[in-house]
Amino acid sequence: MNYIGEHLLPGRIGHFFVLLFLVASLVATIAYFTAAKRQDLSEKQGWLRIARIAFAIETISVLSLFATLYYIISHHLFEYKYAFTHSDKSLQVEYLLSCFWEGQEGSFMLWSFWHCVLGWVLVWRSKKWEPGVLTVISFAQFCLATMLVGLYFFNSKVGSNPFVLLRNETAGPIFSQPNYLSFIKDGNGLNTLLQNYWMVIHPPILFLGFASTIVPFSYAFAGLMSKDHSWTKPSLPWACFSAAVLGTGVMMGAAWAYESLSFGGYWAWDPVENASLVPWLTLVAGLHTNLVYKNSGYSLRPTYFFYIISFTLVLYSTFLTRSGILGDTSVHAFTDLEMNTQLVLFVLVFFLPAMFLYIKNYKTIPSIVKEENTYSREFWIFIGSLVLFLAGIVISAKTSVPVYNKIFGTHIAPPEDAEFAYNQIQVFVAVVIGILTAITQYFKYKDTPKAYFRKKIWIPTLAAILISVAVSVFGNVNYVKKGPGFLFAIHLALFAAIYSVVANASYLWLGLKGKIKAAGASVAHIGFGLVLVGILISSSKKTVLSWNTTGITPLRADPKAKGNAAGDPAENITLFKALPTDMGRFMVTYASDTINEKDRKRYFEIDFKAKDGSEEFRLYPDVIKQNKGGEGFSANPAAKHYWYKDIFVYITSFQQNDHEDTTRFKSREAKAGDTLFYSNGLMVLNKIMVNSPELKSKYHDDETALFLDITVISKDGRRYPANPGIALKGQELRMITDTVQAQSLVFAFNRFLDEKTGKVEIGVKESSAITDLITLKVYEFPMINVLWLGVMIMVAGFILSIIQRVNGLSAKLRKAS
Amino acid sequence: MKKTSIVILVLIAASIVVLISYTGDLTTYETISSAKKKEGRFVNLIAKIDKQQPVEYDAVKNPNYLSFTAVDSLGNRIKVVYHNNKPTDMEKSERIVLKGKVQGDHFECKDILLKCPSKYKDDPKAIKEQLQTSVN
Numbered sequence: 001m002n003y004i005g006e007h008l009l010p011g012r013i014g015h016f017f018v019l020l021f022l023v024a025s026l027v028a029t030i031a032y033f034t035a036a037k038r039q040d041l042s043e044k045q046g047w048l049r050i051a052r053i054a055f056a057i058e059t060i061s062v063l064s065l066f067a068t069l070y071y072i073i074s075h076h077l078f079e080y081k082y083a084f085t086h087s088d089k090s091l092q093v094e095y096l097l098s099c100f101w102e103g104q105e106g107s108f109m110l111w112s113f114w115h116c117v118l119g120w121v122l123v124w125r126s127k128k129w130e131p132g133v134l135t136v137i138s139f140a141q142f143c144l145a146t147m148l149v150g151l152y153f154f155n156s157k158v159g160s161n162p163f164v165l166l167r168n169e170t171a172g173p174i175f176s177q178p179n180y181l182s183f184i185k186d187g188n189g190l191n192t193l194l195q196n197y198w199m200v201i202h203p204p205i206l207f208l209g210f211a212s213t214i215v216p217f218s219y220a221f222a223g224l225m226s227k228d229h230s231w232t233k234p235s236l237p238w239a240c241f242s243a244a245v246l247g248t249g250v251m252m253g254a255a256w257a258y259e260s261l262s263f264g265g266y267w268a269w270d271p272v273e274n275a276s277l278v279p280w281l282t283l284v285a286g287l288h289t290n291l292v293y294k295n296s297g298y299s300l301r302p303t304y305f306f307y308i309i310s311f312t313l314v315l316y317s318t319f320l321t322r323s324g325i326l327g328d329t330s331v332h333a334f335t336d337l338e339m340n341t342q343l344v345l346f347v348l349v350f351f352l353p354a355m356f357l358y359i360k361n362y363k364t365i366p367s368i369v370k371e372e373n374t375y376s377r378e379f380w381i382f383i384g385s386l387v388l389f390l391a392g393i394v395i396s397a398k399t400s401v402p403v404y405n406k407i408f409g410t411h412i413a414p415p416e417d418a419e420f421a422y423n424q425i426q427v428f429v430a431v432v433i434g435i436l437t438a439i440t441q442y443f444k445y446k447d448t449p450k451a452y453f454r455k456k457i458w459i460p461t462l463a464a465i466l467i468s469v470a471v472s473v474f475g476n477v478n479y480v481k482k483g484p485g486f487l488f489a490i491h492l493a494l495f496a497a498i499y500s501v502v503a504n505a506s507y508l509w510l511g512l513k514g515k516i517k518a519a520g521a522s523v524a525h526i527g528f529g530l531v532l533v534g535i536l537i538s539s540s541k542k543t544v545l546s547w548n549t550t551g552i553t554p555l556r557a558d559p560k561a562k563g564n565a566a567g568d569p570a571e572n573i574t575l576f577k578a579l580p581t582d583m584g585r586f587m588v589t590y591a592s593d594t595i596n597e598k599d600r601k602r603y604f605e606i607d608f609k610a611k612d613g614s615e616e617f618r619l620y621p622d623v624i625k626q627n628k629g630g631e632g633f634s635a636n637p638a639a640k641h642y643w644y645k646d647i648f649v650y651i652t653s654f655q656q657n658d659h660e661d662t663t664r665f666k667s668r669e670a671k672a673g674d675t676l677f678y679s680n681g682l683m684v685l686n687k688i689m690v691n692s693p694e695l696k697s698k699y700h701d702d703e704t705a706l707f708l709d710i711t712v713i714s715k716d717g718r719r720y721p722a723n724p725g726i727a728l729k730g731q732e733l734r735m736i737t738d739t740v741q742a743q744s745l746v747f748a749f750n751r752f753l754d755e756k757t758g759k760v761e762i763g764v765k766e767s768s769a770i771t772d773l774i775t776l777k778v779y780e781f782p783m784i785n786v787l788w789l790g791v792m793i794m795v796a797g798f799i800l801s802i803i804q805r806v807n808g809l810s811a812k813l814r815k816a817s
Numbered sequence: 818m819k820k821t822s823i824v825i826l827v828l829i830a831a832s833i834v835v836l837i838s839y840t841g842d843l844t845t846y847e848t849i850s851s852a853k854k855k856e857g858r859f860v861n862l863i864a865k866i867d868k869q870q871p872v873e874y875d876a877v878k879n880p881n882y883l884s885f886t887a888v889d890s891l892g893n894r895i896k897v898v899y900h901n902n903k904p905t906d907m908e909k910s911e912r913i914v915l916k917g918k919v920q921g922d923h924f925e926c927k928d929i930l931l932k933c934p935s936k937y938k939d940d941p942k943a944i945k946e947q948l949q950t951s952v953n
Contacts, residue, residue, distance in 0.1 A: 371819040383824055390832045397836055401843070413861035415842035416916070416927070425835050572880035572902045633905060652902035653876055716879070775880035775902055 132222025209246030434496025500529030524797025534787025
């Protein structure tokens with residue numbers, strides 16, 4: 001059949017470059033491998049030239065793939081499945097790139113793009129290590145290319161091609177018509193959670209972090225192949241780079257979760273978060289043992305192991321997030337694309353050869369028999385690295401529960417309080433690592449004179465003790481939910497974190513005499529300490545401001561009663577439009593809402609007024625309608641930032657009154673003191689007021705006003721006043737109705753029935769249409785900015801280290817030549 | 818024995834203890850009937866929302882009370898009570914994981930995990946559905 005209106009050329013171009021990418025990366029792998037093996041210089045050069053050409057073709061292919069897919073998405077060619085599933089016509093230009101990482105194929109492309117960039121830097125800088133290192137990278141590129149081919153070999157699918165046509169992938173009656181495309185008006189659109197500026201920037205950084213872990217791995221692998229261990233010098237700046245970028249990527253994900261997801265926080269120990277944190281921990285362990293080896297000759301064997309395991313864990317995290325295995329435990333993972341076998345192979349094809357070489361050469365890897373001195377830096381760094389590694393393994397083991405279930409057919413589920421299961425262990429890791437980062441720099445390599453160490457360490461120790469005691473006493477860190485033991489651990493960790501900040505800051509003067517060029521490690525440790533401080537304080541002092549205090553019945557259960565889920569905080573507060581509501585320190589009002597046509601978001605204006613009059617501000621949380629797949633909306637929080645805390649708000653639901661109001665007033669007779677019933681409770685007519693001064697604003701000076709004083713008592717015990725009235729001016733009569741929005745009641749004072757008995761006729765309308773309302777959650781996060789500041793300082797420290805190492809390498813090269 | 822070896826052994830032992838103690842905290846995935854047998858124990862229920870039964874949520878009355886009926890693959894039903902706001906897109910979800918415990922006649926839910934077609938749009942079934950809606 002000839003289909004009308006299809007654009008098949010971009011797809012053909014795409015398919016061509018996928019295959020070219022596959023072939024070129026295979027050629028590059030073989031050529032680089034041969035170059036690494038050849039001893040003869042001219043022969044080596046020849047293979048190297050072929051390899052570089054192949055790598056260049058590979059790079060061009062990847063760039064062309066990007067350009068082609070971008071063309072398809074930006075031109076809304078919905079005949080392609082990728083464009084249909086991941087984009088739509090209303091998408092803003094800035095989010096077109098986000099469509100790439102919504103799907104697995106696009107994120108694999110992003111990964112290979114970074115491999116290309118890193119590869120060219122290595123071609124330029126790595127000198128004799130180029131063949132070995134690029135063999136590994138080219139092979140990784142080959143593996144990534146297989147993820148994109150989308151071919152069937154012996155009935156099993158290899159890869160998933162982003163350029164497939166919708167009609168070839170999906171069965172449907174509409175494809176029997178040649179003009180089927182004219183029926184497909186729009187695509188499915190981008191997941192609303194991804195329509196956020198963090199989502200434009202977080203995935204590229206995170207993938208650069210993932211991709212860069214291959215460099216230390218490749219150096220280690222090349223070292224094992226050639227039995228030459230001098231790679232440990234050039235690998236150091238790369239490991240720093242990788243730790244900095246991966247750390248930034250992970251924390252950007254945390255910032256995204258905090259700013260745009262309604263999880264109510266920045267970290268939830270979600271499997272997907274863990275999967276990217278664990279490689280970072282092991283990589284940092286490797287970075288430290290690498291440093292130890294360079295300066296003391298110890299810890300080469302662990303360095304090999306840590307670099308191998310870090311990249312393996314990155315691959316493992318790819319498997320976890322992409323295989324669909326986390327479906328029941330994680331809120332954000334990709335779907336199963338029937339590529340699980342391939343993903344497992346992707347892990348093993350790197351891990352097994354590397355481990356084989358590692359074990360085979362273990363004995364030949366130099367190691368010092370005499371053990372480390374207790375008063376040496378290398379001893380304590382090694383202990384710290386080991387703790388980081390084991391912490392990572394523990395996290396990874398917990399995250400992998402769905403994998404055991406799959407393998408052994410069990411039905412194990414995460415614990416009742418999954419986050420606490422992590423926190424109760426990792427808080428002690430924080431204690432150990434905090435203290436180690438504080439003291440270790442005060443030790444020298446090999447041996448430290450005891451007097452020197454004592455002389456230097458006592459000032460920061462004393463300062464840290466004083467500060468942390470002050471924080472513990474006056475900071476009101478009182479997280480009792482998990483018992484006194486955990487609270488003690490939090491305070492201990494706070495001390496360790498503060499110790500780390502103070503001791504490293506002091507070391508800038510005491511140890512380095514202010515030489516900022518050499519201060520990378522200290523600066524990074526200060527940042528790390530601040531991250532810990534920020535995490536500890538903001539998490540343990542996180543408070544719910546939207547505590548529902550309005551007297552709703554079922555939630556008054558005793559929070560201490562064990563096993564009572566209802567004892568959990570009632571964190572949602574309901575706000576009716578224009579009705580100020582009592583919320584702790586504030587009176588909050590849902591003032592208005594507007595729909596922004598450009599980003600298709602509905603912004604709610606929430607006014608906060610402190611009861612003591614000290615402050616007044618507005619926040620604009622918004623919601624965005626789900627794309628075609630869903631009916632609901634997703635919420636984007638808003639936050640009021642102070643230097644010492646954030647007030648964090650997001651909409652949990654909203655109802656808009658868009659029905660025509662068809663109900664009529666019903667007349668009811670009553671006199672003062674009578675009680676009337678309505679569907680959701682009762683109302684009492686207290687009295688009739690003439691020219692009531694409290695209601696002066698409702699009538700003019702020349703009018704005579706009669707008001708009814710009614711109290712509405714709803715079933716749940718809430719009381720609302722209502723004052724319908726009439727205003728008389730000569731013969732003119734004006735009705736003043738009153739409403740109780742929360743109960744959807746409208747009152748009118750119709751007329752006097754009997755002047756003597758005071759009997760009146762009240763018009764009561766129970767509106768069927770609900771009033772505009774929203775439910776909100778409001779949290780307060782103290783000291784969260786310390787966390788973000790810490791991340792930035794830590795990254796700055798890594799950058800300083802990279803500059804220092806790269807300069808050191810260049811200087812050495814200059815000296816040699 | 819070397820100091821480092823002792824430290825390594827101690828730390829590895831600690832990690833093993835941690836992991837073993839973790840297995841004590843683990844819970845299980847259950848069906849409705851097996852969860853009923855474990856009344857009061859924290860379990861994970863894999864189920865669907867029974868769309869024939871009403872979903873009760875009224876933010877006016879109480880924004881922290883949601884109640885609906887869950888049905889599992891064996892066709893058993895149970896009333897679910899969740900003291901929180903109604904998750905977005907709940908009705909659209911194909912499968913839900915309910916974390917909580919059976920209490921008397923109902924399932925007291927602490928947390929709900931949704932599996933939505935919108936989140937899992939590469940799912941071929943979901944694509945087909947969406948194709949249908951976009952054509953209409």
